[in-house]
Amino acid sequence: MLLWPSVSHSLTVQEVPNPQQQYGGWVTDMAGVLSEETEQTLNQKISDLEAQNGTEIAVVTVRDTASEATPKAFATRLFNYWGVGKAEVNNGVLWLHSVGDRRIEIETGYGIENILPDAEVGEMINEVIIPEFREDNFDAGTLAGVEALITVLSEEEFQVSVNRPGDASSSVSDGFAEMENRGDFWIAAFVGWVASVLGYGTIYLNPREGSRCNL
Template identity: 30%
Template sequence: MKKIKNVFVYSIMVALTLMLAYLPVKAAAGIQAPTREFYVNDFAGLLSNDTKQYIIAQSKLLNDKTKAQVVVAAIQTLDGNSIEDYANEMFREYGIGDKSQNSGVLILLALQEREVRIEVGYGLEGAINDAKAGRIIRNLGTPALKEDNWDMGIKTMYTGVLKEVYAEYNLAEPGDLDDADIQEGFAEEDYGESSNGGSWITIGLVLFILVIFLRGGGRGGRGGGFFGGPFGGGYFGGGSFGGGGSFGGGGSSGGGGASGKF
């Protein structure tokens, strides 16, 4: 019985490893390297120079004060990928946010699919949880984006994110922060669960079942770590799936945030 149990556990772990290795590959093929400005990556040619300069200046100031990084990207198409997978992989490839704090945010717009996503690093998920990210998209971005007003839609979402980050660090907002189009605070509406991709939900469920299996029926057995044996400290040890990007501070995302259509 014990041998069968071990075979089952290792089979599940191998399957999960393959799933995690495959998910980013779907999006990686279409991801472009960041621009020299890093904070603005307008591959779809949607933004005016004034908006680009505003984002670059404000993001540099935020980074200097907190080490947090907020990056904006606009692409032509997702090339068949979900925006959740694409944003997560772009976040990882760019290494957005401080590596030790995972304090990054990516605002991604896909023009052809008319979708937008706010991807949040682990370190800022308390400041911008999934529900709040959804409200920023719906209340600040969607109205202008539906009218193809890219500058206003992206700028107001970006500024809304920036305000939340400054609040998280208990810092005063810069005097030149353009928040004229942003109402103070967001309504505490229940938008339900955000869309983080069914693939990640599936992985979470499998991991949960595996934990229950490992903790049950182990009478008299050794305690050991969460993933002992050949898998301990390997793919599943530690904190996140990303990290180590060569462009930003090396931050990573665990898939938190929200997506929306416009």
């Protein structure tokens, strides 16, 4: 009797369907944790925000991020690969929920890092998202979290501006356009939010980790 080793396949960033290319939307629920109604609501709210001031929010759920070193690395690479946000103003946001890792990652472009500082996003995660996720209420937690982001971002009008020296504005494309061959050089261009979760616990900000927060 021959025993063949089982081969587990880890999802790569390139295999995550780009919702803008797939159906002109903003949500990719690969983990299957969001209802159709929630997806429709998210798509409508984000479309309204994008029409208002050009801000783009991508909402992604996956089973795990084992193809990268950390969920943070997966989120940052996906942000860059899709090119979330308008290139001239870097106003993109990527929401990544890795169910197997029990992690939430929120990546933001340079253009909104002052609008959504670490402390404010931390409060959103701790007070709005985690209480629902602890009860496996992923629809409610995702809706509440994205709505909180939209509330802040809808107050801003983004203007085309000259790129700051050394930033990665030029690496971000409109409409989640795929841009391949972006090295880790560009990773430093985006603020990374990390929520490492054991039961989606309490958030702690570690100033030495910069934009990383552990839950």
